[in-house]
Amino acid sequence: MPPAISMITLLTDFGLRDYFVASMKGVILNINSQARIVDLSHDVPPQQIEEAAYLLKSSYRYFPDGTVHVAVVDPGVGSNRRALLVSTSRFYFLAPDNGLLSYIFDEELSVEVRVIENKQYRLDSEGATFDGRDLFAPAAAWLTKGQSPGSFGRLTRDYVTLPIEEPTVAHKVLSGHIVYVDHYGNLISNITPLHLKELQGVARKSSSDVTIRLGGTEIQGLVVCYADGDKTTPQALINSNGQVEVFIKEGNAAESLKCGRGEKIAVS
Amino acid sequence: MPPAISMITLLTDFGLRDYFVASMKGVILNINSQARIVDLSHDVPPQQIEEAAYLLKSSYRYFPDGTVHVAVVDPGVGSNRRALLVSTSRFYFLAPDNGLLSYIFDEELSVEVRVIENKQYRLDSEGATFDGRDLFAPAAAWLTKGQSPGSFGRLTRDYVTLPIEEPTVAHKVLSGHIVYVDHYGNLISNITPLHLKELQGVARKSSSDVTIRLGGTEIQGLVVCYADGDKTTPQALINSNGQVEVFIKEGNAAESLKCGRGEKIAVS
Amino acid sequence: MPPAISMITLLTDFGLRDYFVASMKGVILNINSQARIVDLSHDVPPQQIEEAAYLLKSSYRYFPDGTVHVAVVDPGVGSNRRALLVSTSRFYFLAPDNGLLSYIFDEELSVEVRVIENKQYRLDSEGATFDGRDLFAPAAAWLTKGQSPGSFGRLTRDYVTLPIEEPTVAHKVLSGHIVYVDHYGNLISNITPLHLKELQGVARKSSSDVTIRLGGTEIQGLVVCYADGDKTTPQALINSNGQVEVFIKEGNAAESLKCGRGEKIAVS
Numbered sequence: 047m048p049p050a051i052s053m054i055t056l057l058t059d060f061g062l063r064d065y066f067v068a069s070m071k072g073v074i075l076n077i078n079s080q081a082r083i084v085d086l087s088h089d090v091p092p093q094q095i096e097e098a099a100y101l102l103k104s105s106y107r108y109f110p111d112g113t114v115h116v117a118v119v120d121p122g123v124g125s126n127r128r129a130l131l132v133s134t135s136r137f138y139f140l141a142p143d144n145g146l147l148s149y150i151f152d153e154e155l156s157v158e159v160r161v162i163e164n165k166q167y168r169l170d171s172e173g174a175t176f177d178g179r180d181l182f183a184p185a186a187a188w189l190t191k192g193q194s195p196g197s198f199g200r201l202t203r204d205y206v207t208l209p210i211e212e213p214t215v216a217h218k219v220l221s222g223h224i225v226y227v228d229h230y231g232n233l234i235s236n237i238t239p240l241h242l243k244e245l246q247g248v249a250r251k252s253s254s255d256v257t258i259r260l261g262g263t264e265i266q267g268l269v270v271c272y273a274d275g276d277k278t279t280p281q282a283l284i285n286s287n288g289q290v291e292v293f294i295k296e297g298n299a300a301e302s303l304k305c306g307r308g309e310k311i312a313v314s
Numbered sequence: 315m316p317p318a319i320s321m322i323t324l325l326t327d328f329g330l331r332d333y334f335v336a337s338m339k340g341v342i343l344n345i346n347s348q349a350r351i352v353d354l355s356h357d358v359p360p361q362q363i364e365e366a367a368y369l370l371k372s373s374y375r376y377f378p379d380g381t382v383h384v385a386v387v388d389p390g391v392g393s394n395r396r397a398l399l400v401s402t403s404r405f406y407f408l409a410p411d412n413g414l415l416s417y418i419f420d421e422e423l424s425v426e427v428r429v430i431e432n433k434q435y436r437l438d439s440e441g442a443t444f445d446g447r448d449l450f451a452p453a454a455a456w457l458t459k460g461q462s463p464g465s466f467g468r469l470t471r472d473y474v475t476l477p478i479e480e481p482t483v484a485h486k487v488l489s490g491h492i493v494y495v496d497h498y499g500n501l502i503s504n505i506t507p508l509h510l511k512e513l514q515g516v517a518r519k520s521s522s523d524v525t526i527r528l529g530g531t532e533i534q535g536l537v538v539c540y541a542d543g544d545k546t547t548p549q550a551l552i553n554s555n556g557q558v559e560v561f562i563k564e565g566n567a568a569e570s571l572k573c574g575r576g577e578k579i580a581v582s
Numbered sequence: 583m584p585p586a587i588s589m590i591t592l593l594t595d596f597g598l599r600d601y602f603v604a605s606m607k608g609v610i611l612n613i614n615s616q617a618r619i620v621d622l623s624h625d626v627p628p629q630q631i632e633e634a635a636y637l638l639k640s641s642y643r644y645f646p647d648g649t650v651h652v653a654v655v656d657p658g659v660g661s662n663r664r665a666l667l668v669s670t671s672r673f674y675f676l677a678p679d680n681g682l683l684s685y686i687f688d689e690e691l692s693v694e695v696r697v698i699e700n701k702q703y704r705l706d707s708e709g710a711t712f713d714g715r716d717l718f719a720p721a722a723a724w725l726t727k728g729q730s731p732g733s734f735g736r737l738t739r740d741y742v743t744l745p746i747e748e749p750t751v752a753h754k755v756l757s758g759h760i761v762y763v764d765h766y767g768n769l770i771s772n773i774t775p776l777h778l779k780e781l782q783g784v785a786r787k788s789s790s791d792v793t794i795r796l797g798g799t800e801i802q803g804l805v806v807c808y809a810d811g812d813k814t815t816p817q818a819l820i821n822s823n824g825q826v827e828v829f830i831k832e833g834n835a836a837e838s839l840k841c842g843r844g845e846k847i848a849v850s
Contacts, residue, residue: 271660
C-alpha cells in the first residue's frame with residue numbers, strides 16, 4: 047500500500063471557467079488543510095474519456111509515491127455507474143468506472159480495485175450531478191488523512207476497460223493510429239521505438255530508412271528534434287513519451303494535414 | 315472573527331494568459347510565504363460582475379474556516395470606487411464595492427463590512443490600474459498573517475448590492491431566469507427545490523408532473539442525472555447546487571436552444 | 583547567492599490542456615515534495631519567445647527572494663541550443679539560451695550565467711523533445727533543495743539576448759511601439775513616465791497636453807484609470823507596470839484599432 051502523503055492531482059473535463067474545480071479543492075482543503083493539490087488538466091473535451099485516459103497515462107508516474115490521482119470525466123454521474131478506488135504499488139486512483147483507468151490497469155503490475163460504496167465520506171447535496179465534489183474530492187482527502195482503502199468499499203475484479211489497440215505488423219508494415227493531438231497540433235501515435243525495433247531488427251532515434259504514411263502524406267525518416275524540421279514539411283520523431291510523433295516545425299500538423307485522433311499511421 | 319489561516323482564493327477576470335494573476339500571487343507569497351493560494355476562477359468574462367458573484371456564491375462555502383476570498387472584477391479600478399473587507403462568521407472577503415459580494419450579503423447572517431482606507435499595506439506603483447496586485451493581494455496576505463480587519467479601515471453600512479431576483483409565482487406558474495451558463499452549455503436557473511415545493515406542495519427530484527418552458531422549448535418532468543437524458547432532447551434536473559438546470563445529454567443546451575444568461579424560464 | 587527556498591514559478595507555451603505542465607510539476611514534487619509551484623503563465627502563444635520574456639519581466643520581481651523562475655518557450659529543444667541557469671541577487675532563472683531572459687540581463691545589475699552541462703540531474707527519457715520535464719524541472723527542484731548553481735555547469739559570458747528597443751525622441755516626438763496586448767485587448771507600449779518626463783520636462787499621470795498617435799488614431803491627453811474613459815473612444819493612461827497603455831473602456835482596443843504587438847506609437 048502506498049504511503050499516505052498529502053498530494054492529490056485532479057484531472058477533469060470541468061474547465062477552469064466555472065466553479066466546479068474550485069469547489070472540489072475547497073472540499074479537499076476543508077478535510078485536509080495540508081493537502082497539496084496539483085491540476086493535471088481540466089481541459090479534457092467534455093465527456094472524452096479516452097483523451098483523459100491518455101493524459102493520465104502520460105503523467106501519473108512522475109508524481110511522488112503515495113499521490114492520489116483523481117480523474118473525473120463522468121457522463122454517467124448520478125446513474126448506477128460505480129465509482130472506483132484503485133491502489134497500485136505507488137499510487138491511488140479515484141475515478142468513475144467507465145474505462146478512464148484503462149491504461150493504469152494495463153500498465154501497472156499489481157492493482158487492487160475497490161468499489162466506493164461507503165456513503166459515510168460522501169458530501170450531502172441536493173442534486174446528483176457533481177460526484178467530483180460530493181464523492182471523489184472527500185474520498186481523496188480522507189485517503190491523504192490515512193483512511194485505509196478498505197474502509198471505502200469491497201474489492202472487485204469486475205470493472206470497465208476500454209480497448210487499447212496495439213499497432214500491428216503485416217508484410218513489413220507497422221500499422222498504428224493517432225492517440226492524441228496536443229495543443230501545438232502535434233500528432234502523437236501509439237507506435238513506440240520498441241515497435242520500430244521489432245520491425246527493423248535494430249534502428250533508433252533518427253533513422254532515415256523508415257517511411258511514415260499518415261493521411262495521404264509520406265514522411266521519409268525520423269529526425270531527433272523539432273528544430274530539425276523545416277517550416278512547411280511534416281516530419282516525424284520519437285517524442286519524450288516514447289512515441290512516434292508527426293509535427294511541422296513551428297506549425298500545426300493536425301491542421302495542415304487535416305488529421306486528428308484515430309487517424310491511421312503506417313511505418314514501413 | 316474567523317481564525318487566521320493561510321488560505322486565500324482568487325476570483326478575477328484577469329485570465330491566465332497575462333502576468334496579472336501571477337503578480338498577485340507573487341505579492342501574496344512575498345508577504346506570507348506560507349500562504350496557500352487556490353484559483354477560484356480567472357476566466358470571468360471581462361467586467362462581468364454578476365457572473366463573478368454567482369461563481370463566488372457557488373463555491374466559497376466549501377473552503378475551510380478562515381479562508382480569505384479575494385474577488386477582483388473591477389471596471390472602476392483607480393476611480394473613487396471603494397474597496398471592501400467583509401468578515402462573516404467563517405470567512406473574509408476582499409472585493410471592490412461594486413456588487414460582487416451581493417450573494418454574500420444576502421446569504422450570510424452576520425457580515426461586518428469595512429472600507430479599506432489604510433494605505434499602509436498598499437503596494438506603491440506608478441499607475442492606478444491594478445488594485446488586484448497593489449491593494450487586494452497585500453491586504454489578503456496581511457490578513458492571513460493575523461492582521462486584524464479593523465486595521466484596514468472603518469466599518470460601513472453603505473455598500474453596493476446588485477438586485478437578486480427571486481422567482482415569482484402567479485397562476486400556478488413559477489417564473490425564474492437563467493443565472494449561469496456553464497462551459498458544457500448547461501443552463502442553470504434561479505429556481506430551487508424549495509420553490510418547486512411551494513408550487514406543488516411536495517415533489518422532489520425526478521418529478522414527472524412539472525412542465526418547464528425555456529426559449530420556445532417545453533420539457534416534461536425532471537430527471538435525476540445527465541445519463542437519464544437522450545442526446546437530442548433537452549431535459550431538466552435539480553443540479554448539485556440545488557438549482558433547476560436544463561441540459562442536453564453530452565450536448566450543449568445553450569447553443570442548441572440559443573439561450574443564455576437572463577433567459578426566462580417557467581415551471582408549471 | 584539567493585537563499586534556497588522551495589518556491590518555483592513556471593512560464594511556458596505548453597498550454598494547460600495537455601500533460602506537459604503536470605509532468606513538470608510531478609517531476610519537481612518527486613524531488614522536493616515541499617516545493618511550492620506557482621504558474622506564471624502557460625498560455626504564451628507557441629514559440630513566442632518575446633512575449634514570454636515580457637511576461638517574465640512583468641512579474642518576476644514580486645516573488646520572494648530565492649524563488650526559482652523556470653521559463654520554457656523552446657523551439658530549439660533537443661538541438662544544440664544550450665540551457666542556462668542565471669543567478670541574480672534575489673532570484674534564480676532557468677531557461678533555454680534563446681533570448682527569453684533578455685529583460686533579466688538588461689534590468690538586473692549582477693547576473694551570473696551558467697550553462698547547464700551536468701547530465702546528472704537530468705531525467706532519462708527516450709525522446710529529446712521535452713527538456714521542460716527532463717532538464718529544467720529537475721534542475722529547479724534540486725536548486726530548491728540547496729544544490730549550488732556551480733554544480734550544474736560552468737560560467738559563461740556568451741548568451742543570446744534579443745534586441746530591446748527603447749523609444750527614441752526626435753523633433754519633440756517620442757516614438758515607441760506596442761510590446762504586449764493583454765487579454766482585454768489593452769495595448770501596452772514601451773513608453774514610460776520617465777520617457778514622458780524627458781520629453782516634457784515635468785508632467786505625470788493625467789496630463790492633458792500630450793497627443794498620442796497609434797494606428798491612425800489620435801488620443802488627446804492621459805487619463806488616470808479605465809473608468810475615466812468612455813465606451814467608444816480609445817484613451818491612454820500610465821498603467822501599473824509604469825507603461826503608456828491604450829484602452830477602450832470596457833471594450834477591446836486591439837480589435838477596434840486593429841493594432842497588435844510591434845505597432846508604432848508616438849507621443850508629442
